[in-house]
Amino acid sequence: MKLNDEEQEILAGKHGALALKALQHQLKVGEFFGAEDFVPVTQAHIMADTESLGEVGVRWLEQLAAASDEAGGVRVPTITDPRGTDFAKAAFLGQTPAMLDLERRAIAAFMKLGVTMTDTCINYQTIQAPTRHEHVAFGDTGVVIYSNSICGARSNYEGGPSALAAGLTGRTPRYGFHLPAHRRATLQVRVDFAPASLNEWGALGATIGRIAGNYWAVPAVEGIEGAPRSDQLKHFGAAMASFGSVALFHLIGLTPEADRMSDVAPAGLSSHCVTRADIDALRSRYRNESRIDVVVFSAPQLSLFELRDLAALCQGHRFSVPLLAVTSPQVKPDADRMGYTADIEDAGGTLLSGMCFYQSYAREIAEAHGWQRLATNSAKLVNILGGYGYHPILASMEECVDAAISGRIV
Amino acid sequence: MSGGAKAFRARQAMGDIVRGIALVARDGFSARYDLDRVKGNFSRPDHKLAGQSYIGRVLVLDTAKGGVASAWMLNEMKSRGVIPLALVFNSVNPILVQGAALAGLPMLAGFDEDITAVVPHGSEVEVNPPGRVLIVVG
Numbered sequence: 001m002k003l004n005d006e007e008q009e010i011l012a013g014k015h016g017a018l019a020l021k022a023l024q025h026q027l028k029v030g031e032f033f034g035a036e037d038f039v040p041v042t043q044a045h046i047m048a049d050t051e052s053l054g055e056v057g058v059r060w061l062e063q064l065a066a067a068s069d070e071a072g073g074v075r076v077p078t079i080t081d082p083r084g085t086d087f088a089k090a091a092f093l094g095q096t097p098a099m100l101d102l103e104r105r106a107i108a109a110f111m112k113l114g115v116t117m118t119d120t121c122i123n124y125q126t127i128q129a130p131t132r133h134e135h136v137a138f139g140d141t142g143v144v145i146y147s148n149s150i151c152g153a154r155s156n157y158e159g160g161p162s163a164l165a166a167g168l169t170g171r172t173p174r175y176g177f178h179l180p181a182h183r184r185a186t187l188q189v190r191v192d193f194a195p196a197s198l199n200e201w202g203a204l205g206a207t208i209g210r211i212a213g214n215y216w217a218v219p220a221v222e223g224i225e226g227a228p229r230s231d232q233l234k235h236f237g238a239a240m241a242s243f244g245s246v247a248l249f250h251l252i253g254l255t256p257e258a259d260r261m262s263d264v265a266p267a268g269l270s271s272h273c274v275t276r277a278d279i280d281a282l283r284s285r286y287r288n289e290s291r292i293d294v295v296v297f298s299a300p301q302l303s304l305f306e307l308r309d310l311a312a313l314c315q316g317h318r319f320s321v322p323l324l325a326v327t328s329p330q331v332k333p334d335a336d337r338m339g340y341t342a343d344i345e346d347a348g349g350t351l352l353s354g355m356c357f358y359q360s361y362a363r364e365i366a367e368a369h370g371w372q373r374l375a376t377n378s379a380k381l382v383n384i385l386g387g388y389g390y391h392p393i394l395a396s397m398e399e400c401v402d403a404a405i406s407g408r409i410v
Numbered sequence: 411m412s413g414g415a416k417a418f419r420a421r422q423a424m425g426d427i428v429r430g431i432a433l434v435a436r437d438g439f440s441a442r443y444d445l446d447r448v449k450g451n452f453s454r455p456d457h458k459l460a461g462q463s464y465i466g467r468v469l470v471l472d473t474a475k476g477g478v479a480s481a482w483m484l485n486e487m488k489s490r491g492v493i494p495l496a497l498v499f500n501s502v503n504p505i506l507v508q509g510a511a512l513a514g515l516p517m518l519a520g521f522d523e524d525i526t527a528v529v530p531h532g533s534e535v536e537v538n539p540p541g542r543v544l545i546v547v548g
Contacts, residue, residue, distance in 0.1 A: 028511040029504065032424050052442070052479040054486030139478045159481020159508040176504065214473040215503035245438070245475045245503050358442075359479075384477070387443045387454040 001030050001173070002037045010169065016071030018064060018113075022165035029162060030173025039135045039154075039174040044074070044167035045123060046115065047081035047139035048160040049359035050102040057160075058106050064164075065112035073114030078167030079127060080110065081140045082301065082326075082356035083119045089352050094368030099361055115167065119354035120328035121300045124151065125230060127330065132256050135178055137166030141247070142238035142300050142380065148248040150233055152256035154178045157215070157247055176216075177248055183257065185220035185250055185265040187212060192223055193276040197396040198235045198306070201228075202379030203279035205236035209244025210282075211272050217244065220265045222252040231303050238300050239379035286382045286394040287409070293371040295319075295404040297397070298326035298357035299381040306397075307335045307351075311343035313401040319348035322369075323404040329354045349404070357381065362388045375403045416546045418521050418528065420498075423539035424507065425516030429547065430495040433467045434531040435459050436524070438475030439497070439506070441483035450492040468496045468537055470529045470544075474503040484509035496537040498544055500525055518544055 003011065010019045026038070050058060084103050085095055107117060118127055121140045124147055130136050132152030138144045139158050147153040156176040158166060166172045176182050189208050195201045212219050219240075228236070228251075240246045250258035250265075258264045297310060302325055310325055325344055327335060332353035335341045341351045357365075358381060366372065366389055374385060375393040377400055382392035393409055403409045435458035438444070446453035450465040474480075484506075487493040496516040497506060510517045516537050521544075529535060529546055536545040 025508075025511055028424065029507050032422050032507050032511075032517075033504070034422075047478045048482065049479070052482040052486065054482075054489065056486055056489035057482050060485070141477050156504045157478055159478045159505045161481055161485075161512045162504070162508040214501050216501060242477065245473065247503075384443055386456070387445065389453070 001027060001035055007038060017067050018071040018168050022168040025161060025165045026169065026173055030175060033173065033175040035173035035175040037174050038171040039178050040171050041135050041137045041166050042076055043130065043136045044076060044078040044158070044163045045081060045138040045140065045143055046078060046160050046163040046167070048106065049082065049084040050099065050106050051084055051359060051361050052160070053106060055102065058102055058109070061106055061109035065109040068113050073112070074167035075170035076167060078115045078164070079118040079123060080115060081121050082359050083107070083354050084360050086352040086355050089350060092350060093360065093365055095361060118329070120330060121356060122234065122303060122328055125303050126328050137163050137172045139163040141241035142234065144247050145237040145241040145249065146234060148177055149237060149250065149255055182216070183248060184218065185269060186216070186218045187220070188261070188265055188269050188271045189219045189221045190223050190271065190273045191221060192273060194225060197377070198231060199377040199379060199394055199396050200279060201232045202235040202239040203282050203394065204274065205239035206243040206379045206383065207274050207278050207282055208249070209240035209242065209246050212244040212246045215245045215247055217246060218248050218250070219246065220250045220252060220258060220261060222261060224251050224254060228254070231306055234300055235379065239383070242380040242383045283394050286392055289373045289391050289393055290408050292321060292373045292375045292393065292403050292407060292409055294321055294369070295323040295375045295400045296357050296381065297324070297377060297400070299378045299384070301356060302327045302331070304331050304334050307331065307340045308338070310397060310401070311340035313398060314343050314347040314349060317347045317405050319404040320407045321404055323349035323401070324352060324357065325349060326352045326355060326357055358384045358388070366390060375400045375409055414548065418523060418525060418544045420518035420542045420544060421520030422502065423518050423542045424510055425514065425539045427536065427538045427540065428496050428516050429534065429536045430466060430468045432470050432529050432531065432533050432535045433459055433462060433464060434470040434526055434529050436472050436526040438473050439469060439471045440475045440477065441480035441487065442477055443475060447483060447487055447492060464494050465492055466495050468498060468535050469494045470498045470526055472526055473499055473501045474506040478505050481505050481509040481512065484513040484515055488513045488515070498525060498537060518542070
């Protein structure tokens with residue numbers, strides 16, 4: 001890779017041990033993908049729950065933090081994805097002291113490195129959305145696909161080690177979606193119906209993600225009418241990323257790079273049609289249980305508007321099975337202030353903050369509570385939890401609340 | 411290379427040379443979505459390798475799937491010795507590459523052939539990143 005003067009100084013160790021280690025890691029990745037050089041980034045976002053890190057990952061972070069005394073920390077605003085717990089509700093979740101100790105150590109290390117603990121996967125709704133052409137280094141696939149597609153920003157999937165490296169060096173290898181050529185559509189998708197509920201938006205994203213099938217595929221989607229809301233596109237993108245590893249889509253006439261199909265799609269692309277029957281088929285794969293053990297709203301964290309809708313559905317009811325809703329630390333105080341938290345918890349639900357269900361030792365939580373049959377309105381969550389031993393059920397928010405009341409999904 | 415061996419060129423490569431038994435499937439890979447990382451097997455019920463142990467195997471799969479967690483998880487799996495020997499994909503996303511870089515896990519990707527169709531399941535293979543080649547030994 002071509003290195004500028006500053007990058008050569010970093011490699012010579014003149015900017016400290018942390019920047020050197022980070023740039024060496026970035027060089028391995030950049031050379032694998034044939035990057036010609038680095039591009040400066042303005043923000044980094046780190047996914048680093050302790051279930052993923054493990055003891056060895058936390059020790060690695062602590063070693064970096066120890067070196068930051070002399071070498072300094074991150075160079076650009078660097079924020080965090082959901083943590084592995086909500087400390088205030090850890091006992092309810094059945095998390096062990098060892099899990100919480102690991103979590104505290106990771107947080108201390110990140111803070112010493114200058115990382116801002118936002119603990120959110122909806123930073124584009126709550127912290128600072130990136131702007132068109134802004135190069136960033138974001139983790140969490142849902143954050144990347146939303147930032148690339150809806151905001152017009154430029155990011156690859158940056159896993160925790162690489163996002164932290166970008167924060168420490170202020171740059172990332174210029175490959176993939178930092179390059180205009182990779183942002184062109186590779187397939188066309190025609191949608192012939194209008195999704196309504198968030199789970200339908202998620203199911204549509206999941207279906208397109210399956211068709212696209214890999215990280216380098218860029219669907220250009222036409223047929224979406226009106227102006228979808230941020231929460232709808234959040235579920236749409238998160239599910240597409242989860243099912244297909246997709247990092248960028250274009251909605252013709254809606255998203256910033258695609259006023260017309262010809263803006264993003266060369267002639268002769270493969271063309272696909274997605275109908276309501278396709279998403280019904282996907283949903284039916286996750287509807288084979290009538291009795292449920294738990295209801296979870298998470299992945300992505302809920303916005304204030306989603307919590308408003310959920311709170312309204314909970315008013316005046318009493319749940320027979322646990323209902324968990326997960327939001328960000330930025331939204332939670334507003335939910336408290338508006339009375340949404342009280343509406344949910346008065347019905348027997350629990351509002352969790354700063355974590356995400358699947359990033360919080362979901363397998364151990366299932367074993368602690370005997371939970372298997374889980375209902376949710378998140379297509380992303382049903383895709384993930386099968387591997388954790390759950391039998392996930394995809395339903396609307398209204399159906400999920402009804403299921404929490406009756407203990408059954410109809 | 412012996413007379414019966416077949417070699418397949420990769421455009422993308424990382425890590426050291428290793429030799430082992432291949433687990434082959436035209437399916438995706440995510441450490442979080444697909445694996446029981448405690449037991450060391452594929453746990454997603456509809457994965458084509460469901461129930462099979464991945465420990466010490468060369469995984470030959472279609473593409474990388476899912477979330478960013480694999481970037482940490484490969485390193486964590488390595489610390490416990492519950493890790494594949496190498497990863498081979500038709501196409502790979504950045505997360506698996508970043509994770510392999512952190513864990514020091516050999517990886518090949520980008521073949522002219524569908525690599526999952528030409529490598530027999532259970533065959534012995536050599537993963538040779540410096541030479542950018544996958545060799546089916548027997």
